[in-house]
Amino acid sequence: MTTSEKGVCAPKGFRTAAAAAGIKKPDPDRLDCALIVSEAPATVAGVFTTNVVHAAPVRYCREVCSGGVARAVMVNSGNANACTGEQGYADTLKTAEIVANLLDIPPEQVCVSSTGVIGVPMPMDRLEQGIKQCAAGLSDASGPDAARAIMTTDTVPKYCSVELPLTQGTVRIGAMAKGAGMIAPNMATMLAFITTDAAIEAPLLQHMLREAVSRSFNCICVDNDMSTNDTVLCLANGLSTISVAPDSPDCARFAAALEDVCVSLAQALVRDGEGATKFVAITVTGAANDADARTIAAAIAKSQLCKTAFYGQDANWGRIAAAAGYSGVVFDPTRLDLYIQGVHVLAAGQPTAYSEAEVQESMKQPDIDVTLELHDGTGAATFWTSDLSQEYVAINADYRT
């Protein structure tokens, strides 16, 4: 598997463009519109926020996905179009219509996605200018720019692509994502757009996307807050002429590659988490089942006290054990083994004679590994989380004002 710098344009027949439309405020240097277009109709799958309070484009994209076909995705940053009522929904429909007219495609095949401030009406005149610029500037070299245009508090653009040799030939998967705050473990708070030139029927694509998301974007945590706009879309345009059929060896290979792409971007989101100075992998093994392992890993990944300890480079296993203990999963604490940076700090629920200095030194690394073994079965799961720093607080106390 190789990666290229083309992002969502790596697969055949996808072009993109970015524009600075001043959605949040006029700034000619800040890209805030991105358009992805497929030459041919693509099957489409989507996974969305489960928040009751969801944005107009989420409601709209669910409908596009239920149709199973898409040609384009229009994304803006700077305005989430959430809590904007029926006007917000009308603005989303209007956005799709503008794109459709410019590209001469059916409006019901245009996905729309928004991220940014909640509760502010979408500035449709400025957005329309941005859409026009994008439609006029489509190219297969704009993947990185598009990834930049969907950023909000992100500090780096996130995109990747892979080439995947299958039985009949090679297909490509490209992707980009954004999200640095409002990252919660149940449908991570972010936007991600994935393209592929494989030919995949919509139901299979939906199934594979949902599985991949459950082990990637739904296993990360920055601040436990689930956004109103979370969206992962995957478009498969078939232009490689290589088909991925259900239950074939190629299907398993494609699903694994899709999961790799999602995990790679999910980890990039955590690394760029607001104020993050650490990237922490929490692995739980030996649980009664995978769901229990996941629940415990999530509790630790979400714990403010664990996250501040990671920030403080403190091997505070007491907080980790306490978070596992309140996760809701019943386990025997006297059988708990805990490893921090590979050092066995807790054996059968009690501290070992480990060297505190050694572990602390090791926690100065930007990457921290925490592993819990419950000795109760074969269930396992990994969550990725950031630490909680003073910088996080500063960023979020000042966000709107």
Add this chain to the structure above:
Amino acid sequence: MTTSEKGVCAPKGFRTAAAAAGIKKPDPDRLDCALIVSEAPATVAGVFTTNVVHAAPVRYCREVCSGGVARAVMVNSGNANACTGEQGYADTLKTAEIVANLLDIPPEQVCVSSTGVIGVPMPMDRLEQGIKQCAAGLSDASGPDAARAIMTTDTVPKYCSVELPLTQGTVRIGAMAKGAGMIAPNMATMLAFITTDAAIEAPLLQHMLREAVSRSFNCICVDNDMSTNDTVLCLANGLSTISVAPDSPDCARFAAALEDVCVSLAQALVRDGEGATKFVAITVTGAANDADARTIAAAIAKSQLCKTAFYGQDANWGRIAAAAGYSGVVFDPTRLDLYIQGVHVLAAGQPTAYSEAEVQESMKQPDIDVTLELHDGTGAATFWTSDLSQEYVAINADYRT
């Protein structure tokens, strides 16, 4: 109802003492042992952490409470006696035995409670010296000192008392509590000790205590982390000679007073929350039922993004609506009314034409009120939470090291 400064010594027949035993580290100025003694055997009720990983004294106190009678409570700060294995439990039994021998009472009537660092063996020799000092110094004027001795990261001692006129005469309730971090909404992370000279059978006392805790200590939130040591104990020694019988008017009055005492201390815990600069009351009304209202209020109270916005004095209703939306309760967001500091900021799910400057000015107050009306029924609940400040992160990144 009047309050006095005597804390747990306000009811007849309760004496207390505090000592500096150097449990965590030698410091002659830091009180870290407190002993509460009742002249006569008291009925006892307890509510404890639901954490699977719980401390030895929690396991032990559950047994004392199942016996229904207690004469004394021995508390230490500086060491939680959690994750200390069978030795930890043996140390707790030994603590009760030392107290029992000194006071000439049955050891199974001695409650033991600990708070502090997890995973460190209890220094029994130093604790024994502390117990001896306490047993020799019992008085009815040491309530404030005892409240000071159970503090960890608390910055102020928390105690209160009330006199309650009942049909046959006056009874008194006294109480003290500690806790500033590891405060979670499901069995708050803290210790609280309540005394009364009313005569109340143990089952009724247990029922009233559980009810009071559910609407006080279980409705507060500082950092969502549930501790291994949460304990609320209530001792009723009957020395007022006034009985509180089940289903009597006095019973309702006593239950209300007990809840008032618990709410008062619970609010004091939030006000003294680690790094807290704001005291925020989250009230949800118009929910389908009280449980739904509670779930939504808890989600907002726990949200890192809401808490940083409170810190930033930012009327960020988008984050509040988003937290309500992911709480798990299904409601109609287009009927949501939201008030911040009494200002109607969201009507039927959309922003009103309120003055941002006015609300921001009002949020400079240390107390912030947030009210959500769902227009879906008569369910209501209030949660109390602190803000999330950079100081919180500094405190918890540095706690152990």
